[in-house]
Amino acid sequence: MSNVDITITIQTEDRLDGYVVLPPGGRLSGVALIQAQQGVKCRKGTLTLGWHTEGRGTRYDQTVARRDLFQGGVAVARPLSFPFAFDLPHEPWSYSGHYISVVWHLTLTLDMPLARDISQRVQFVLRPLAKSGAGSVW
Amino acid sequence: MKGKRISSNVANNPGYLIAFGLLWLLFTCPFFIVMLVAGPDLAGALLGGLFLLVGVAILAAGMFIQFTRMRIGQPQITLSDPVLRVGQTFTASYLHTFPRDVEIGEIYLQLIFRETATYQQGTDTRTVTYDHLIDEHVAPGGTFRAGSFINQSYEFQIPPDGMHNLDVRRNRLQWYLILKMSVPRLPDFVEQLELNVLPEMA
Numbered sequence: 001m002s003n004v005d006i007t008i009t010i011q012t013e014d015r016l017d018g019y020v021v022l023p024p025g026g027r028l029s030g031v032a033l034i035q036a037q038q039g040v041k042c043r044k045g046t047l048t049l050g051w052h053t054e055g056r057g058t059r060y061d062q063t064v065a066r067r068d069l070f071q072g073g074v075a076v077a078r079p080l081s082f083p084f085a086f087d088l089p090h091e092p093w094s095y096s097g098h099y100i101s102v103v104w105h106l107t108l109t110l111d112m113p114l115a116r117d118i119s120q121r122v123q124f125v126l127r128p129l130a131k132s133g134a135g136s137v138w
Numbered sequence: 139m140k141g142k143r144i145s146s147n148v149a150n151n152p153g154y155l156i157a158f159g160l161l162w163l164l165f166t167c168p169f170f171i172v173m174l175v176a177g178p179d180l181a182g183a184l185l186g187g188l189f190l191l192v193g194v195a196i197l198a199a200g201m202f203i204q205f206t207r208m209r210i211g212q213p214q215i216t217l218s219d220p221v222l223r224v225g226q227t228f229t230a231s232y233l234h235t236f237p238r239d240v241e242i243g244e245i246y247l248q249l250i251f252r253e254t255a256t257y258q259q260g261t262d263t264r265t266v267t268y269d270h271l272i273d274e275h276v277a278p279g280g281t282f283r284a285g286s287f288i289n290q291s292y293e294f295q296i297p298p299d300g301m302h303n304l305d306v307r308r309n310r311l312q313w314y315l316i317l318k319m320s321v322p323r324l325p326d327f328v329e330q331l332e333l334n335v336l337p338e339m340a
Contacts, residue, residue: 024337056266057255057309091337095301098268099255100309128224128339 003037004074006108006120020124022088028124029085032108036074042118043111045069049086050107051126056099064089069108093127152203159197166190199325206324211237213317215247215331222313222333225298226340230315235287242327243320245277249294250316251301256308272297279319302337 010030014021022028032047050063069082086106095102104126109119170186173179213234222228232247251270256263275292282288296313304311313333320326 053309099253
């Protein structure tokens with residue numbers, strides 16, 4: 001059980017089925033908050049923007065951007081807060097189908113020495129909001 | 139013809155099937171002949187004969203498809219725009235001159251969104267496809283004389299909430315316009331046209 005709470009908040013006004021929706025080519029911004037119940041020794045914290053396929057086909061992973069947020073550990077009484085911003089690519093759009101889904105994600109990873117990394121991932125939808133809004137592939 | 143015709147599809151190009159059938163026969167014929175000449179090994183001859191029959195069946199299927207294509211001729215499908223965007227409405231013009239007298243069933247022109255997923259199962263590599271039928275136009279069939287033609291235009295739309303083409307390792311999302319027609323006593327005629335749908339809204 002992890003003794004670190006990681007919260008990633010994406011700033012947006014658009015939501016679809018509970019997911020944050022961001023336009024292709026737009027800007028993703030938000031805040032990552034790291035709070036430790038006990039002191040955590042880690043090498044660094046990294047925020048990664050990427051997408052992957054899910055479903056029947058062999059998973060395809062693509063990292064689009066990576067930011068090192070900090071180096072060193074996380075103290076108990078000092079929550080760390082990191083505003084972030086990424087320029088989003090124009091493709092691929094998010095998709096949820098019969099055999100294949102395309103899923104965008106933002107992942108914060110704490111690189112732990114001699115231990116399993118701690119990470120928190122949030123998914124979001126990258127696609128223009130359809131004007132009709134009905135019968136979406138999402 | 140605008141767009142990209144899919145030549146790897148058997149229905150579109152029976153040449154692959156004929157070549158495969160010939161190759162199959164080329165390898166199985168010597169085996170069968172050796173079995174017959176070698177002596178009274180009934181099991182071996184039966185097995186060889188079975189393999190030979192499979193080759194003949196593949197070859198026959200390919201030749202039947204080729205024969206259908208010769209009877210039907212080559213339809214021309216022209217798109218109003220070779221590059222499409224999500225939400226775009228486009229026109230597909232279908233021009234078909236029949237080279238011979240032929241009787242055909244209903245003619246289907248379908249807009250399909252196809253998912254193709256490839257995965258590993260043990261040592262086998264498997265591929266599955268799923269077609270989403272987005273829209274379909276049906277034209278009546280009938281008996282067509284040599285030289286008669288069909289000239290129709292149909293309107294389609296890539297849905298505004300649809301997806302663009304995607305081709306990454308072992309995962310493909312593609313748009314197709316598929317022309318289908320049945321010919322009595324022959325395999326169906328199928329022509330596929332891949333559409334280029336960009337990740338942009340119309």
